[in-house]
Amino acid sequence: MSDVMDFFIEKFRKNLELKPEPSRYSSPRPYRNAMVSFRGCSIYDLEERKDILVNEAGLNPFLFRADKIPGCDLLSDSGTTTMTTEQWAAMLLGDEAYGSNEGYFMLKEQIKDTFGNSWGNGGGSAPGVNEDTFIFHQGRAAENAFFSMLSRELRKKGAVEHRPLSTELMPELKERIQSRADSIAGEGDAPYYIIPSNSHFDTTEGNVEDKGMVPLNLPCREHLENKEDFDFRGNMDLEELESLLVNEGGRVPLVYLTITNNTGGGQPVSMRNIKLVRELTAKHGVPFFFDACRFAENAWFIKNKEEGYSSVSIPDIVHEMFDNVDGFHISFKKDGLVNIGGAILFRSGTPFDKLYPDFREELTDYQIMVEGHPTYGGLAGRDLKGIVVGLRTVTRRDYLDARIGQVNRFGAKLVESGIPIVRPVGGHAVYIDVDKFFDGASHDVEFMGISLTALMLIAGHRFCELGTYAFGKFAGGQEIPPDPRVNNVRAAVPRLAYEDQDLFSAAEAMKILYDDRDRIPGVDVKYGRELKLRHFKSRFTFK
Ligand SMILES: Cc1ncc(COP(=O)(O)O)c(C=O)c1O
Known part of the structure; x- marks a missing residue:
């Protein structure tokens, strides 16, 4: 009897010790949900999101109402953590x-x-x-x-x-x-x-x-x-x-x-x-x-x-x-x-x-x-x-394994769809390489990161442009790109907030854009091009 148990203990342990891979889970998350928050909007409200995007937000993700985002809000990993019951108790x-x-x-x-x-x-x-x-x-x-x-x-x-x-x-x-x-x-x-x-x-x-x-x-x-x-x-x-x-x-x-x-x-x-x-x-x-x-x-x-x-x-x-x-x-x-x-x-x-x-x-x-x-x-x-x-x-190892493992799986899912990302994947976010995403595109690629984040909002997910618009500047009548050049769209994963299913659905929406990337237009800046920290404030329209 005890031999059977020891036999399986050995098997279970071996399984846990296998190197984690993006597509397999041998261990559960080191926590479980103690509270969840239902959305007040639906992933099917595509037309409503288009309306908000154009008429309220001027295609700027920072200006888009969070309560109308049914999918992953990956604008930032900052201040978006789900706190633990221990924290709430304290x-x-x-x-x-x-x-x-x-x-x-x-x-x-x-x-x-x-x-x-x-x-x-x-x-x-x-x-x-x-x-x-x-x-x-x-x-x-x-x-x-x-x-x-x-x-x-x-x-x-x-x-x-x-x-x-x-x-x-x-x-x-x-x-x-x-x-x-x-x-x-x-x-x-x-x-x-x-x-x-x-x-x-x-x-x-x-x-x-x-x-x-x-x-x-x-x-x-x-x-x-x-x-x-x-x-x-x-x-x-x-x-x-x-x-x-x-x-x-x-x-x-x-x-x-x-x-x-x-x-x-x-x-x-x-x-x-x-x-x-x-x-x-x-x-x-x-x-x-x-x-x-x-x-x-x-x-x-x-x-x-x-x-x-x-x-x-x-x-x-x-x-x-x-x-x-x-x-x-x-x-x-x-x-x-x-x-x-x-x-x-x-x-x-x-x-x-x-x-x-x-x-x-x-x-x-x-x-x-x-x-x-x-x-x-x-x-x-x-x-x-x-x-x-x-x-x-x-600093708990199990927390960090789960956290960084999840960001890595999200990155692997995007790569699987052919989407170019900065590799290796970092700790808190996946960065989509906008220059490579539109590599060989026939149209003007200035500020295409803004176009991507706008269209992702219609799909119901919020990403953030951290590239030629966020880090470049307009001075002396001309656009000065960041030096060294950075042109990414960032998907920052909030801590303890989403499950892989949520992130994978965002990756699927991004794949839809990638497959038809030739149809994505650039943007005109309607307001704020010359301002400091302009990506927080600007407004755009599609060309
Ligand atoms: C590396 C780094 N430094 C500073 C800050 C600013 O911190 P806060 O958002 O709390 O003002 C951030 C925010 O994202 C950051 O990522």
Whole structure:
């Protein structure tokens, strides 16, 4: 009798240990639905969606009413997480005291636990004194505060001498910085400071530029060459970074890595690349920060794809990643598994601390003015408790296996239909390569990503253009495409919200468009082409 059971235990275990493939499930999701939300609209309301799309939304997915989307809303994975029952329970126990609420202290403890013991130690019983954790209502508010303070601190250091870029810079790099600086300067002073990153997210880029600095993307060669078998396409190009630091280090207040690299395709950064960036920045005395929105997903890729990490736990990998940086900002709306929240965190005794000794004190004042006291910073006490539980859940290996496995299966389904996507698939989204989608098309392909997202809305699914419209700009009477060129339509998968059936139906709708792609027209921009962050606001019509 027991032999039979042992026999099947062995068989079941073998089945679980088989390498996951897009088309097979050996294990169930590590959670089950505790609540569902029925739609108030039907997938058959095609004419109604056409009417809303044209007459209300001007073909812009951001302006399309969410309650009329019966399928997958893949506009963003940010703030769209389905929270767990544990999170809702914790939120009911929210402490809504005006200062020093219970959630703040729990969050500081959880930060130590999640990111390592050198984080979350300041403030505490005397909040505001040497505070190292600055809570904001979302990531971009944190970025805005960060760059407002940074530009203030840089101005304090005195006026800069506006000299030309060094002739020793790698020529192609120099040209890129110059053309970006020229497009920012317009009639005004040429910007002096440069903020390099593997790739800035659009709001980070907007905040850097708004403070008169040049946001510079240095994605690795493998990414630019579209190497589909390279696992860490989020890496930074170290040769270009070194050229920049050696020749223009004085113009670089800090270096960034965005983990994972949302703009570049949700691609992870390897531990090796993180450590090499740390080495270079340390050598040149330049601070190093993360934009850490999807830190846990990045850690999963290190565990599963980077040599030497398969037996290291996700929490230990996260600690090792964060040991390298002076600070980070984060939108908890991604890997905090919540619907709202963000933060800036600093480690004490770092080069950043030494270069800008007043920074944290001034940031505290700024935070009080725009968000609230450091112990709640723009969030309700209950929100802080939701983040605490979210941070505890997000580094679970079973959660990350299910999450990243689902995004991967969705990508595989699109590939199966012949649709060109950025490969390998990243952690939170599938990126459809718009240039390849329309490769060989007989018509003008400018802004075809907008056409795709509009037609997908009629099918009942919402995707997002992150390409020549979102990242390009219209200046001096002409269109300037993003450099390096990116032209994707992104399907960002909300966490814990959809099942594979939903995503596969979206993939099928995309296949219908792909099969008849020659019939898809471009768009005319009716409003907003010249505006900053224009993809959020513009209106279009089909040509
Ligand atoms: C990499 C990255 N940084 C920053 C942000 C901004 O965060 P938030 O939406 O909370 O303002 C996002 C949002 O998607 C992001 O993906």
